[in-house]
Amino acid sequence: MSVAPAATLLALMQSGSTVAASPLIALALVIPLCWAVLTAMRPAPRQTLLVLSGLGIWNVASAMLWWHTRANGVVNYALGGWSEPLGIGLRADGIASSLVLLTAVIAGGCGVYRLCTPDADLRGTAMRWFWPLFFLLGAALNAVWLAADLFNMYVGLELLGLSAVGLVAVAGTTAALSAALRYLLAALLGSLAYLLGVALLYAEYGSLALSSVASGFAPTDTTIVALGFITAGLCLKTALFPLHGWLPPAHSAALPPVSALLSALVVKASFVMLLRIWLGPGAPLLVPTVAQGLGVLGAGAIVWGGWQAIQHADLKMLVAHSTVAQLGYLFVAIPLLIDASDTARAFAWDGLMLQIVSHALAKSAMFLASGTLIAAVGSGKVVDLAGVSRHMPLALFAFGLAAVSLMGLPPSGGFSAKWLLLQAALAGGQWHWAAVLLAGGLLTAGYVFRVFRASFLQGAEDRFTDTPLGWDVVALLLAGMAIMLGLLSTGPLDVMRFGALLQRGIT
Template sequence: MFATGLDWAAWAVAVPLVGALLAGLLPRLGPVLGLVFSLLTALAVAGAVMAVWHEGPVRAGLGGWDVPLGIALSLDGLAALMLAMTAVVGLAVSIYALGYLHSSQTRGKFWTLWLWLWASMNALFLSGDVFNIYVTLELVGLAAVALTALSGGAAALGAAMRYLLVSLLGSLAYLMGVALLYGGYGVLDLAALGAAMEPDKVSRLAAVLMTVGLLMKTALFPLHVWLPPAHGSAPAPVSAVLSALVVKASFYLILRLWLDVFPALTVPGFELFMGALGAGALLWGSVLALRAARLKQVVAYSTVAQLGYLFLVFPLMAVTPGAWQAVVFFALAHACAKATVFLAAGSLQQAAGHDRLAQLGAVMRKEPVTVFAFGIAGASLVGLPLTGGFIAKWLLVDAALQGHAWGWASLVLAGGLLAGGYVFRVLGHAFGRGPVDPDHRPVPAVMVWSTLVLALVSVALGFAGAASLELLALHGGQT
């Protein structure tokens, strides 16, 4: 019996890591092992979340070694919510992949890489020092790149190489910042750095390098050029994981650093600059999604747009300090909705043999459950009532209005209208007239129903806003 949240959290890292090893050694059993270890990982995460809920934040050195000799692990409300987000999406993706993957060779590689990625993300959310964060960030990046190239072909390999180069450049910038901080303060622990941080030139340079490196991995406009090819050409389960989870990991680090380590380094105009980048992402990504000719391109460019909301955290925190909680809830709602639309897009692509939007109408009429799931998740992306996206955008607008930031509130509303444009552009093809596609390939039931269940989770989040905010209130650092 495990006494603390960190015990559960350690299992949330160890379980998928063991699963990845076994799936690599026994590739024929990959689907069975993948499902079993996905369920066990989700149970470990549930234990960690409940422990934080009842016991509060906890922090300790790995293996009983105290900081600075030991590697610090930290579990608070923010980390717990990110673990829960990854578990919900990850479990749905694992079930979906049982029907999506057909090649035995691809199945074996997928389960090894996916469980490795899941373990790395959980370790990243729990890391309490900047160097261990670098290590887990690299593990996440390598697994994500390998998954991007999983389908083979020139397009996938080219997208994976571009992703790899950008990821390595971002990691190098982050590591240079870590070196500057260690040279200046002699510690790597987040809490110790936050307590010792001075607004000098070296610290500011380190903050800039680390933030820019993470922005590259998050694909914030105008550093987003690698994202649409990578997410659009990857297999559907991989696209869902990349857009819903992987880019959130680097955003989580940006938020954690500026909440707990760098708040003393803020200079006038910084919040406005970050907000302007977020606004650019929201507008430019939406325009490209409205113009895209392929379904997966629409969804990929919509990721570029929706990431813009996350970076409104900086201007909103300047006027309403608690606004970061609204942004984190938005990340949770977006993860469930975006994973759903990518899974639905993958099902439609598999049914039709292509994802050309203009020619998908007949297939969409033959797959009503998948289209219904896409519609529910799309409603969350738009921010329609009774969805998690509605609550998230309501919280963002409320934070802006509390600080009399009318411009940012208007931007959130405008983003919802643009999202409605590209979501209803896709759904409109399902209601057109025309013959049934004779080449329609039935989609396995496990793909259809896992997608629908995840879509319903995005609705359930519309009723879970209060609980999520209570969990975030158990943040262990500065607020």
């Protein structure tokens, strides 16, 4: 991939302009909400036409919003016609529009995977309510991506948490119920800590709009404590090491398409909020000590998550611990985002954006492929995968493609992401992070090769259940996108720089 000179990148980052309100931004919220209602009216496990039309319209509208942002720059939207701080604003900048599109694509994949599920797996009351929760989750994700208001982010985060917990619980097993409860307790504690922080910020600034908090910002005692609460709460929700305990059980006990959505997107929502707050209003307080501290926790996540993934006997637990590790990379990028060197910061931003997107694509593909393998083998254990290389080549290939991106092998999106972060570490002279990045790659290789080793062993014949072809197609498409992102990263990265949150850090 080609990397433009840093000066050009920084110029681009500041080029976002505000254009007239576009209904497209509202549609990103209205469409999934409408389909949540429509699917709840006649709840059924399979509402193929209705769901497919919803996913289609959602993807088209999201692509149009992304295109609109690409052409016109940042779009601000005043809900109810009331401008901030009286009303609530939405902001479709590069990162928000890109994540709206990513959400639609991954939700589309997971939705189609779900529609291909055989009838036998769709029995039970709980399955009838899958789709309303699925669309509510999508709407909540979009609400968080587009939010520009501290309290609105809280409501969006709660909607996200509750619909995610519900989707875990509808799997119906006792393991799913206890995982859902644990997830819910962590989510509630996290959002309450966030709310406390918001209460303190409102008392200090008299406004909930990110923009007005930023313009009046002063590093007072109250502000520092408020940011502390916000950070603690959001880190808990992002499952940052050592607050990650709730994630592996929840992500592994859910149905495969739900695990995919949770790992790919839901945990990123609180991270993006963290990014918006720290790089937006909080930028003056993002001193090296804080940033390095978050980076150290990220490094801990990479090492601990990777090590746990290597140990686990259970395939989905392995993949879930891999999520813990991959989320660590997001936090390792934070100290690089405030580096003194312009080049390092620009590389770090691009690397972070690419890591968010490529991990989302790769991890959703990996969870879907794991679900297929587990359904075929009839067991969730890694050792029981013996023989799948001959009987399930497509699912294993999808798993492999996703693994390539997670390990950071070229030419994948994961490679470009880790390469850019490495470049940032080298350009800024922060060598210790380069070491962490390399160690993370080796640990990732360690756990994915465990899966391959088991898969290529000779297994007993005739014990595989047939799985729908659609499952493999969806996983392959998502994994293929994760790989393609490495080859075609320039276009998406250009858009993600619009209105980049680095502005305040740079000036």
